[in-house]
Amino acid sequence: MKPQFPMNHSALQIWSLTWPQMLMMFFNFLVGFVDVWVAGQIDHRVQASLGIITQSLFLFLIIVTAVSGGAVAAISQSLGAGKRLRADRYTGLCLAIAAVSGLALVGLGLPLRPLLVRALQVPQDIAPLTDHILEVFLFALPPYYMMLMQNAVFRARRQVMTPLYTMVLVTLVNTLGDLGLGLGLCGLPRLGVTGVIWSTFFSVTAGALFGLAVLRRGGILRREIFAPWRWARRALPYLLKVALPAGLLQVVWHFGYLVLFAITASLPQNSVVALAGMAAGARVESMLFLAAFALNLTAGILVGHLLGEGKPEEARRMGLHILGVGLVGIGLFAIALWPFLGDIAAFIAPNPAVRAEAENYLVYNVLAIPFTLTTLILAGSLAGAGATVYNLVGMGLGTWVVRLPLAYWLGHVVLGTATGVWISMLASQAAQAAILLYIYLNKDWQRFAMSKTRNGARP
Known part of the structure; x- marks a missing residue:
């Protein structure tokens, strides 16, 4: 199956890879939004239980x-090197x-469901409901794993549509199911949370x-792509070298966010208002960064292909080029948005106190x-090279040395308000952007990429 876009350094080609991924993440956002909205229409306990499981989903x-992440690095580099069999394998x-890990989970x-529910500190009155929701989510893990991995494979092949x-x-089926089966619309039985x-x-x-159907139709899903164990044993080390730091980063990042949440929840003044303002502001922020996350994915794809072609300096310039496109495009959008932040906060948070904090x-x-933007785009470039340890x-x-200590010191000791926490978020973003920019410009991160003959690459 041929790539949909030629390798090109122009902003037009970067945009061609980015806009479908931006829309993809928007639809992903809609899935969660509709779930939460419909759950709220059923009962606040359903909304609370669904929120608990959704927030803990990152663990699964x-x-x-x-x-x-390892798949994107390995497949994009293999295709860039002209090693199609290696990419297929x-x-x-x-x-x-x-497939195996989804079924194993x-x-x-x-x-272990009862133990997991207790570990999440779920209140007793909603524990049985949360257990029921968790059970169905566990059954959804195998297809969820397959879908996410397939999407990574398609991105690596630059088939972003x-x-x-x-x-x-997914959004269409989920929305119709939520409205039809959840709320009983369109003459369907009202099943509620079920x-x-x-x-x-x-x-x-x-x-x-x-x-799977697209992979099959494109000639990719065939028996030959499942290589003998001898080849897999040589290929696995590279995947693990990329995947282990990426997985640890997920743990470090999400637990850091939970600690930040606890620091905000224990503020000496107006902690409840701060939490509500944080939740409302984060919803708006997630919409603002759809393009940034899409550029992160685009950087990984293009840098991986260029490194596979044996063009390390061109790969470095590509990451910086994407960063420039992002800073100009999203920066102008942020400037245009700045005068309307109060109106946006008022729309998402009607309560005056929460509106001010948002x-x-x-x-x-x-x-x-x-x-x-600097952090996300450079992190995408480094991931495309397989250098996830730098991320x-x-x-x-940025999270554990700058953000969290500063959030506690400013929020609890110096200012005593949520402003201290928000300042710590700004400072930590600046710190990690500076660290990644230094690494990107001064370290030999391209060495993490595969060569044409090693890491199980010879076939």
């Missing part, structure tokens, strides 16, 4: 998130890992089946946009 997705290996998770079509299908969570299962299953949150996080170092230091 660590494996596929980490390995998919890495595709088969990553799909097999996704179901087998491990089902008997297929993940977009997948997420459109309808909502099974809609998630059916939607991700539809997405996984669609991806606006305060957005002020500091919009100021951080140049740093956040772990930069983001880990």
Whole structure:
């Protein structure tokens, strides 16, 4: 299956790879938004239970998130080197890992459900409901793993329209299921929370089946891509070298966010308002960074292909070129948005106190946009090279050495308000952007890429 876009350094080609991924993440956002909205229409306890499981979902997705990063690096570099059989075999290996790990998590998770619910500190009155939601989510893990891994494979092959079509299908099935089975619209039986969570299962299953069909139709999904163990044993070390730091980064980042949440929740003044403002501001912020995350993915794809072609300096320039495009495009958008931050906060948070705190949150996080963009785009470039250990170092230091200590000191000791926490977020974004920029410009991160003959690459 041929790449959809020629290798080109122009902003037009970068945009051609980025806009489908930006839309893909927008539809992914819609899935979660509709779930939460419908759950709120059913009962606040359903909304609370669904929120708990959704927030903890990252624990179950660590494996596929980490390995998919390795898949993009290995497959894109292989294609850049003209090693199509190697790319196909890495595709088969990553799909097999996704299938086995997804099924294994179901087998491990089902008997451990009560322990997991207790570990999440779920209130007793919603514990049985949360356990029921967790059970269905566990059954959804195998198709979820397959869908996410397939999307990574398509991105690595620069077939970015297929993940977009997948997420459109998932959003459509999930929304129809939520409204029809969850709320009983269109003459369907009103199943409440059962309808909502099974809609998630059916939607991700539809997405996984669609991806498999595209792989099959394109001639990629065939018996030959599942290589003998002798080859897989030589190929696995490179995947693990990329995946292990990426997985550890997920743990470091998410637990850092939980600690930041606890620091905000224990502020000496107006902690409840601060939490509500943080939640409202984060929703707006997630929409603002759709383009940034898409550029992160684009950087990984193009840098990986260029390194596979044996062009390390061109790969370095590509990452900087994408960074320039992002800083100009998203920077201009942020400037245009700045006068309306109060209006946006008022729309998402009607309560006056929460509205003021949400606006305060957005002020500091919009100021951080140049740093956040630098971090995300350079991290994508480093991931495309397989140098995920540098991302772990930069983001880990920014979170645990700068953000969290500064948040506690400013929020609890110096200012006593949420402003101290928001300042710490700005400072940590600046710190990790500086660290990654230094690494990108001064370290030999291209050495993490595969050569044409090693890491199980000879076939």
